[in-house]
Amino acid sequence: MRPLRHDEEHDGRRATAGEERVLAYRAIPAEATVALAPEELDHFVREAARIRAAHVQDTLDNPRVLAAAEIAAQGLPDRLLTRLIELRTLSGSGAILIKGLPVEGALPDTPAGVPAPPAWPALAVSTLAQLSIMSVLGDTISYADEKGGSLIQDVCPVPGAEARQENTGSQLLELHTEDGFHPFKPDFLSLYCLRGDHDRVAGTVTASIGSVLGRLPRRCRQVLGRPLFRIRYSSSFVGDGPECRTPEMPVLSGPPHDPDLCVDFHAMEGTTQESKEALELLYEAMKEELAGVVLAPGDMIVIDNRVAVHGRTGFRPKYDGRDRWLRRCFAVADLRPSRVLRDRGTRVCASIL
Template sequence: MTAMNLLPQQVPFTPPSETISLTQYETAAVASAALSLWDRHHGRPLHDDQLLYDVESAAGNLPSRLQSALRRFRDKGNLDGVLLIDGLPVEDQAATPSAGGIDPDWAEVPVSTFSQLMVMSTLGSVISYSDEKEGRLIQDVFPKRGQELRQENSGCVLLELHTEDGFLAYPPHFLSLLCIRADHDQVAATVACSVRRVLPLLTDELVSVLYQQRFRIAYSSSFTGGQESEVWSRPMSILSGPSTDPDLVVDFHGMEGLDSGAQDALHVLRDVFVANLTGTVLLPGQLVVVDNRVAVHGRTAFLARFDDKDRWLRRCFAVSDLREVRDSFEHGRALRITPS
């Protein structure tokens, strides 16, 4: 793989253009709905269909303006490909998981779990991947000692811009990150940029190259048992679909061009994205949703202390239509890996 220079550890960005801030009353109402779900379903696995259908019904308890914003984002998106929600209830007194221990069961943080699931169920059907993080529907993201330099969510260095799991045949349509705890110094910014924002800045020649199958992506080590992967996707294009509103698949760490012209195009595209980032340092109760079909995302660097107060996010995926992935279920809503 042809290496690209990593971004600076901190990069400039502007705030997301669309933010929904809940009132204290609305936060309490979401917490109440989450606790009701907990009362009915504790002891069940999150992959249980009845639990997930009940979550979809309970999502009607989200504030109506939040439901409208989520449905609008689901159907039409926005210029940034990002929606920020502020004020969701979380268990902010819980300890960050131990880097050497077992990730907490969802039942240890039920309010956070069901709040996030209600949001994601409004966007689509939640899924996971059976080979990644044991197929958990909601995955804990926190720094792990010895993995500080990894280009994974367990690292602390700048996480390079990418669309999620672009090497798979069925990558998620939406991903969310819910903050339980910010990093100690509050410098770890989640950053993103949509192809919609940068498309007018790209030349016709560059766009033509990006529509051609002259690129490939290496599998993430989170799908290969933590080992550096040498498994590659088939040749793919970066852009697809209508030229006026294309879909995007790219990974500026794991992708390479298959010829010099494609590699040059990849570098140019990356520079344009970096110059137009939106982002925020996520604080407890803030959840960011990324439209994975049009936007790259990443994270700036931070210093981990490997204590019970380290940065802790929870990640969840959704797709618009389960029927599209009906041949890939391993168990519950967990999909087996299918190469792209």
């Protein structure tokens, strides 16, 4: 790995099959960061209060609430809208970091266990900020198999789940495409920080296929483009049932010079020796290009799930009501294909099993 400046280096470690995985990362660059001043959000905060008053009895999945959030996005600062449009339409870093977003002044305790999420009006400003920003990228979507189909999902450590390779864990979370096994996986995801971890060490990391493509051998790229890989479904979708895996699929798809990426370095396996070797080469290349951030309250990272992986370094929860608390939201560029799994008027995909 190329040398890292000491003040930009963080490590995440997890013992895996007798070896220690390490994720070292650089800070997300300034050109991929949008820092907002409080006055830039005055209009939006007022809109959030108006929407809450008009729709306090409605669920977030109500088309009128989602339409109101999308209309409110027109009041976001132009420079933020420009970066979101670039993320949606151009192949770049695969992620942007937004800083300075509003967080409610009187947050409740970080949810413990796997409770029902707080009713959205209790967190109206941050909820509507996240929905509005995601509406610039596409249509919000969720999955009945995961967190009850909530459009805004709480990501918090859960006692007893520390080692799980899921959002409930607190040990190192391996690089992956979000829900890569799903036929209608999200095109974009956002993680909005309401409360950071106690020790300020939980680094959210990401890297795009565009940043590593040129360093992969030609044969490796060819193998990654063939249907020689399978992903194991997340236990958050299958519960304690038998393991399920996707049919054989490629890691890279689309134009060879600008491919899409679908990979999971914990749950994906190659079905041949050559495909296993190609997957390892890709992993090592991705680790070289990681950028990340320890999210603070008011930070939101937005990831292009079509071309970028993400993960998280480990941290130590205390389960004291003040643990790390993120809120996650998904969007797809085109909602229509998923209608085979959705009832009319809802953004929630029914179970795939």
